[in-house]
């Protein structure tokens with residue numbers, strides 16, 4: 001009976017030797033953990049494995065006792081229905097010990113095995129405790145950092161770290177300053193008395209990178225900037241980035257629920273920022289209690305129960321562990337419901353105002369005009385907030401017109417107010433690409449991106465919402481009106497040629513260049529294509545033909561080496577699980 005499922009879970013991917021019992025009837029989760037504490041430096045894989053070797057039998061025994069004590073069936077019946085274990089990702093030597101223990105226990109109890117993906121468990125525990133339907137999930141753990149959303153039988157990775165996990169990044173900084181592992185809580189404590197100092201801030205669409213911030217932070221420490229100021233600013237920037245990409249994911253998917261997972265989720269400032277962001281946009285936020293955030297077997301047992309109920313058990317011979325097990329490899333057998341994500345959609349274009357992730361956009365299609373204002377974000381430190389809004393507005397102005405010169409359709413700019421971070425732009429297209437996805441349009445976006453890259457810059461946030469499609473609807477009167485003396489800083493009124501007008505029939509416009517920048521690195525070009533690719537995966541039911549069209553279009557105009565690098569980027573499996 002599904003409501004009476006009882007599961008014993010075992011976790012041991014890196015530092016936490018943990019066992020748990022989940023009882024679906026009472027929703028009770030019993031957890032027994034034993035943490036590995038390195039004597040110096042970070043986690044040593046061999047030492048961690050030795051810890052698992054010693055500690056796993058102990059915690060499993062305690063969990064088993066609890067299971068027996070709370071079991072009300074016949075004496076000779078196993079006290080749980082199945083044994084669930086972390087199959088990956090994680091440190092190979094640790095995982096193997098957990099796998100062996102789980103196999104032995106399942107044989108001894110004569111119950112099936114369930115192989116659980118640790119990252120999906122971090123996500124599902126939040127969905128379970130929040131009772132949310134279809135949230136976006138921010139996983140902020142030691143070795144990982146990514147945004148996940150469910151679609152069509154899988155958890156899709158909407159965005160992720162381009163280098164290390166968020167906890168690892170912080171821990172590397174604290175190692176540099178001589179603090180013991182783990183560093184996260186120490187940074188949090190030191191940040192209490194800090195003031196803001198400038199540090200890098202790097203997001204690319206819904207991806208992000210920590211390496212630049214961390215080297216700058218170390219440098220500041222070596223330059224004798226007060227440690228509490230560095231800690232404070234690290235938190236402001238790193239968590240500001242995570243909050244920004246989480247907001248972008250909510251905006252892109254139209255979801256109004258966010259859950260947090262992973263050990264860094266224990267940080268009060270991160271939770272505060274996420275809660276405030278959600279509050280500002282009318283979304284619900286949930287962070288599970290700390291014992292479910294840091295690595296623990298409770299989350300393994302809870303997801304194990306869902307999988308067991310769905311018949312998703314694994315035969316002994318197929319129960320090998322996988323140190324690089326990605327969350328998007330997991331067939332989601334325990335969910336049948338496809339989310340209804342209509343809320344954020346632009347129904348019929350009869351709206352007057354759109355709330356993007358960054359800006360509020362007032363639409364006046366009849367006047368052929370939109371006004372975009374980058375709102376102040378109260379979750380961000382005011383200094384950082386000012387800087388980002390100003391920088392991005394300036395970049396949007398510059399790159400929007402530069403792109404047009406390269407033959408990429410973009411809205412014509414008619415007014416700029418930098419102080420208010422406000423732009424007045426031409427109204428373009430009839431719908432967002434997201435709401436009218438077609439291979440031909442995606443192919444055109446591929447060509448557009450290639451043109452930008454050949455000209456030496458990237459869009460920075462190419463998504464299916466940052467492309468407007470449809471007829472241009474640019475008619476004579478509007479051209480006249482433009483010519484009629486309204487300020488036209490970036491384009492002369494006669495810029496539109498007769499040829500342009502013919503092509504206006506059906507076009508894809510790129511908008512929202514605020515995250516763009518000049519670069520001659522092939523890696524940046526590949527990332528730009530990758531960001532768009534991820535947004536296709538996140539918004540389309542059947543993304544494969546579209547992803548192919550994107551590459552075809554890019555190939556028509558751009559350089560093959562960018563697409564080669566794209567294959568690298570994708571093959572990297574950026575869950576640096578050996579890097580705990």
Ligand SMILES: C[C@@H](O)[C@H](NC(=O)OP(=O)(O)OC[C@H]1O[C@@H](n2cnc3c(N)ncnc32)[C@H](O)[C@@H]1O)C(=O)O
Pocket residue numbers: 013014015089090091118140141142143144165166167168170171182183184185188262263264265266267268293294295577580
């Ligand atoms: C694959 C698996 O082994 C790995 N586990 C993992 O990273 O442990 P987790 O418990 O999720 O996170 C540990 C990290 O969480 C950070 N952390 C703990 N408390 C923190 C706090 N108050 N503020 C910031 N970071 C904190 C630690 O510094 C450490 O880097 C993962 O989930 O990625």
Ligand SMILES: Nc1ncnc2c1ncn2[C@@H]1O[C@H](COP(=O)(O)OP(=O)(O)OP(=O)(O)O)[C@@H](O)[C@H]1O
Pocket residue numbers: 248251252346354355356357358359360361370372411425426427428429432461465466468511512
């Ligand atoms: N020039 C324009 N013509 C028509 N519609 C527009 C224009 N600019 C913006 N919009 C509409 O407003 C939405 C939000 O605009 P924009 O992407 O510039 O804001 P944002 O807050 O930066 O969004 P995000 O960061 O979520 O991509 C677009 O998806 C589009 O539907």
Ligand SMILES: [Fe+2]
Pocket residue numbers: 118122141142262263294295
């Ligand atoms: Fe974890």
